[in-house]
Amino acid sequence: MLLEIKDLCAGINGKEILKGVNLQINKGEVHAIMGPNGTGKSTLASIIAGRPGYDITRGDILLNGKSLLGMPPEQRAQEGIFLGFQYPVEIPGVSMASFLRAAINETRRYRGQLPLGAVAFARQMKEKEEMVEIKAKMKNRSVNEGFSGGEKKKNEIFQLAMLEPKVAILDETDSGLDIDALRIVAGGVNKCKTEENATVVITHYQRLLEYIVPNYVHILYGGRVVKTGGRELSLELEEKGYDWIKAQVEGEE
Amino acid sequence: MSAEKFLASLERWFQPGSEPPEMGALRRAALERAHALGVPTPKMERWRQSGVANVFEHNYNLPKRDRLPMSPGRCQLDAMATTAMHFSAGKIESAQPLQRLQDGVIAGSLRAAMKEEPELVQRLLAERGLDKMGFFNAVNMALFTDGFFLHVPKNVVLARPIQVIHVLGEYRDALENLRNFVVLEEGAEATLLFCDHSSGREYGFASSVNQFQIGPGAGFKLYRVQNLSDEAACFHQDFFTQQENSRLFSHTIGFNGGLLRGETHVDLQGKGADCEFVGLSLSSRGQRMENFVKVEHQVPHCTSREVFKNIVDDYARGLFNGHVLVHPDAQKTEAYQNNSNIVLTDKAKMSSRPFLEIYADDVKCSHGSSVGQLDDEALFYMRQRGISEENARLLLLYAFAADVINQIDIEPLRRQLDDMVKKRLRGELPSCEDCVLSCSQPEFEVL
Ligand SMILES: Nc1ncnc2c1ncn2[C@@H]1O[C@H](COP(=O)(O)OP(=O)(O)OP(=O)(O)O)[C@@H](O)[C@H]1O
Ligand SMILES: [Mg+2]
Numbered sequence: 001m002l003l004e005i006k007d008l009c010a011g012i013n014g015k016e017i018l019k020g021v022n023l024q025i026n027k028g029e030v031h032a033i034m035g036p037n038g039t040g041k042s043t044l045a046s047i048i049a050g051r052p053g054y055d056i057t058r059g060d061i062l063l064n065g066k067s068l069l070g071m072p073p074e075q076r077a078q079e080g081i082f083l084g085f086q087y088p089v090e091i092p093g094v095s096m097a098s099f100l101r102a103a104i105n106e107t108r109r110y111r112g113q114l115p116l117g118a119v120a121f122a123r124q125m126k127e128k129e130e131m132v133e134i135k136a137k138m139k140n141r142s143v144n145e146g147f148s149g150g151e152k153k154k155n156e157i158f159q160l161a162m163l164e165p166k167v168a169i170l171d172e173t174d175s176g177l178d179i180d181a182l183r184i185v186a187g188g189v190n191k192c193k194t195e196e197n198a199t200v201v202i203t204h205y206q207r208l209l210e211y212i213v214p215n216y217v218h219i220l221y222g223g224r225v226v227k228t229g230g231r232e233l234s235l236e237l238e239e240k241g242y243d244w245i246k247a248q249v250e251g252e253e
Numbered sequence: 254m255s256a257e258k259f260l261a262s263l264e265r266w267f268q269p270g271s272e273p274p275e276m277g278a279l280r281r282a283a284l285e286r287a288h289a290l291g292v293p294t295p296k297m298e299r300w301r302q303s304g305v306a307n308v309f310e311h312n313y314n315l316p317k318r319d320r321l322p323m324s325p326g327r328c329q330l331d332a333m334a335t336t337a338m339h340f341s342a343g344k345i346e347s348a349q350p351l352q353r354l355q356d357g358v359i360a361g362s363l364r365a366a367m368k369e370e371p372e373l374v375q376r377l378l379a380e381r382g383l384d385k386m387g388f389f390n391a392v393n394m395a396l397f398t399d400g401f402f403l404h405v406p407k408n409v410v411l412a413r414p415i416q417v418i419h420v421l422g423e424y425r426d427a428l429e430n431l432r433n434f435v436v437l438e439e440g441a442e443a444t445l446l447f448c449d450h451s452s453g454r455e456y457g458f459a460s461s462v463n464q465f466q467i468g469p470g471a472g473f474k475l476y477r478v479q480n481l482s483d484e485a486a487c488f489h490q491d492f493f494t495q496q497e498n499s500r501l502f503s504h505t506i507g508f509n510g511g512l513l514r515g516e517t518h519v520d521l522q523g524k525g526a527d528c529e530f531v532g533l534s535l536s537s538r539g540q541r542m543e544n545f546v547k548v549e550h551q552v553p554h555c556t557s558r559e560v561f562k563n564i565v566d567d568y569a570r571g572l573f574n575g576h577v578l579v580h581p582d583a584q585k586t587e588a589y590q591n592n593s594n595i596v597l598t599d600k601a602k603m604s605s606r607p608f609l610e611i612y613a614d615d616v617k618c619s620h621g622s623s624v625g626q627l628d629d630e631a632l633f634y635m636r637q638r639g640i641s642e643e644n645a646r647l648l649l650l651y652a653f654a655a656d657v658i659n660q661i662d663i664e665p666l667r668r669q670l671d672d673m674v675k676k677r678l679r680g681e682l683p684s685c686e687d688c689v690l691s692c693s694q695p696e697f698e699v700l
Contacts, residue, residue: 049637050636050637051633051637052629052633072636072642073633073636073637074636074637074639074640074641074642074645077636077637077638077639078639082637082638083637085634085637088634089628089630089631089633089634090631091628091631091634091635091648091649091652092652093649093651093652093653093655093656094635094648094649094651094652098648099635099638099640099648100638102635102640102644102648103635103638103639103640104639106639106640106641106644107639110639142652143634159638163638163639
């Protein structure tokens with residue numbers, strides 16, 4: 001198993017958000033996580049990536065059998081976790097090129113590889129640009145600074161392509177995209193898919209899942225995965241909303 | 254040593270020597286002025302929260318030259334093709350203290366200029382009335398041993414920047430007073446680079462008073478690099494007067510020093526004068542870095558801009574005190590003042606006090622100030638991509654400093670200072686004992 005989340009309970013500022021999340025993700029799979037606003041989807045993604053500030057009260061997160069919980073975020077990234085941010089951050093003054101090069105070379109060093117020189121790095125930029133059909137026109141511009149919402153999301157996918165992680169968790173990468181941009185972003189994600197990695201998409205819309213076809217759809221509600229199904233589950237949600245899920249969960253309790 | 258003892262000891266140093274009698278009288282009067290003013294205290298507005306009181310805790314020695322100073326060549330920015338002038342232990346180091354450069358330009362030792370151009374210098378020295386002098390200025394007038402003198406005649410454009418290196422002597426409890434004069438006549442242009450360094454690890458106090466007269470239509474650029482040991486205190490006071498349509502650009506980077514205090518006083522006296530001040534102070538450990546800026550808009554249609562930045566680490570302290578005064582006649586003034594700061598620890602402190610005082614009604618003035626930490630969201634974003642926390646912090650700090658560095662329009666100097674800033678941020682830049690100015694360009698991983 002590539003990524004395993006076991007009975008994860010976590011909160012922030014004394015507020016309990018995740019109440020026993022279980023997920024199992026194998027190589028080559030695409031998982032979708034759906035669920036009403038405020039149920040903890042972004043929290044789950046942040047905790048996997050190691051954002052500081054959360055209290056993990058129970059459970060574990062294993063990547064290839066190795067627990068991530070004790071690792072700082074950079075080490076998790078170097079181990080192969082990528083988080084596409086719901087709200088990518090602007091970093092004035094730090095150029096896209098120096099940012100990505102630092103990211104790639106620190107990761108390479110962690111993996112015992114030699115750093116990429118300037119020429120090899122430029123070549124990789126170009127290759128990936130072509131692969132995901134996203135121009136890093138912003139190479140010499142500051143990271144995300146002054147980018148439109150859609151440009152920021154595309155930039156996340158370009159970074160995904162550059163960093164080649166084992167598990168990509170994409171938090172609402174489709175929000176705020178126009179129809180063409182959605183197709184480009186989804187196409188980019190699909191091109192990054194291999195037999196060796198896995199993709200987790202967090203989304204509210206069936207539409208993205210028409211492009212990125214999931215093997216599994218999970219519904220996160222009340223801090224737990226309350227239902228798992230195939231791609232037909234997302235169609236059912238699209239049709240019926242969440243009320244029936246809520247009723248079902250409350251009925252059980 | 255106390256403030257009273259400091260004052261009393263001035264008498265001991267006071268030896269007019271072989272100067273013309275008018276000069277002796279001027280020094281004597283300045284000394285009396287210092288006595289009358291008394292030493293500054295932190296209660297005074299200008300000195301609020303300043304670390305300057307520490308300088309009165311030492312028993313000072315006059316400049317001594319019993320050890321060979323740092324070799325001047327080591328500091329020179331070769332690539333800049335500068336004319337270098339080197340001062341140590343309060344005196345110029347040169348076989349030819351006063352040089353006649355192109356087109357009647359005179360540059361070199363003030364002391365030599367007093368001999369060779371007595372009328373010119375005497376007139377300049379007396380120009381700024383004693384009654385306006387503050388304590389350290391008066392002390393400096395009484396005791397200065399030498400200084401840099403530059404006179405650029407009408408419409409002459411100085412072909413090469415002049416680098417003026419001052420190295421605080423390598424002896425205990427040094428007190429060195431230098432007085433620098435720069436006069437740009439109408440339409441003249443010049444670029445100077447002032448480098449302040451110290452060569453030992455003993456305590457010492459370098460005090461300089463710098464008068465810059467910028468004539469009508471003249472253009473002046475002043476770069477300043479300060480890198481002294483944590484034991485040294487360095488206090489410079491710049492007084493600029495600007496005539497109509499003159500331009501001034503002043504750029505300062507403070508790298509190291511126990512106390513670096515810079516004061517800038519600008520008098521915009523002629524219509525259409527424009528001035529810009531850019532400063533970056535990088536303090537750590539127990540260092541204190543202070544900038545005091547006062548810009549006076551006396552006449553209409555002048556513009557002034559100030560951007561000062563501080564990064565304050567460990568238990569260091571930063572201070573910005575900026576005052577823009579717009580007189581009633583100074584309509585159509587444009588004044589901009591900004592101070593932004595990053596404070597890296599709980600023990601580091603930054604005090605920022607921008608202040609606009611406006612008596613004209615048709616003006617565009619704005620000021621801003623911010624004191625903050627590094628952006629946690631940005632840090633997490635970078636770490637999520639695999640960049641270590643340390644390097645993420647470095648990249649953010651460098652980004653903060655970079656727009657100051659990028660305003661240097663002499664490319665070799667920009668490269669060199671860029672390199673020094675990167676080193677400083679990584680904690681690899683010591684004070685100048687190891688002569689960082691001529692260090693080679695190493696390979697960097699992130700910066
Ligand atoms: N720093 C915080 N302090 C307190 N509560 C928080 C904090 N961050 C998130 N929460 C709360 O945790 C819950 C889950 O938030 P989260 O952002 O994970 O939801 P989400 O499922 O991603 O929602 P959306 O679909 O709107 O993006 C919400 O009730 C939110 O208000
Ligand atoms: Mg969310």
